[in-house]
Amino acid sequence: MKARSTLGLLLLLSCLCSAAEFRQAKVLEMRDASEVGANTVADSSEGIVTLPTAGTPGFVPAMLSRCRLTIAVDNTSYSAIFPVNKHLRVTDFNPGDFISARIDGSHMIIKTLDGKQVKAKIVSREAIAPAAAQKPAAGPGK
DSSP: HHHHHHOOOOHHHHHHHHHHHHHEEEEEEEOOEEEEEEEEEEOOOOSSSOSSSSSSSSEEEEEEEEEEEEETTEEEEEEEEEEEESOOOOTSSSTTOEEEEEEEEEEEEEEEEEEEEEEEEEEEEEEEGGGGGGOOOOOOOO
């Protein structure tokens, strides 16, 4: 019974520690960062030529839907480019909103509106004035 209690306590502490890593971060900017890429296309095996020159691979544009999110944490702004999907859209956050985020080395991890954690590589980080990274104001009675 003692081992079970110890295991339960360890599980509770580990959950609290992992939840504590996420902090309230202020959204500074959320904008579209979509790109047009290129994919290689070649002839099909059925003999139907998909390009003007038979047997020559060509390029067909492909759209990569992405958004650039910039947040403020501890007087530093971090920007990362996230894929746009069913969990994260460009319209989900507005400048001035506070979101749950954490910085893990060279990656930013945020919680989306549906509670999913998404991770992206940080593309820039800059020191900012303390006023831009203010914590949310406490409401009446808090």
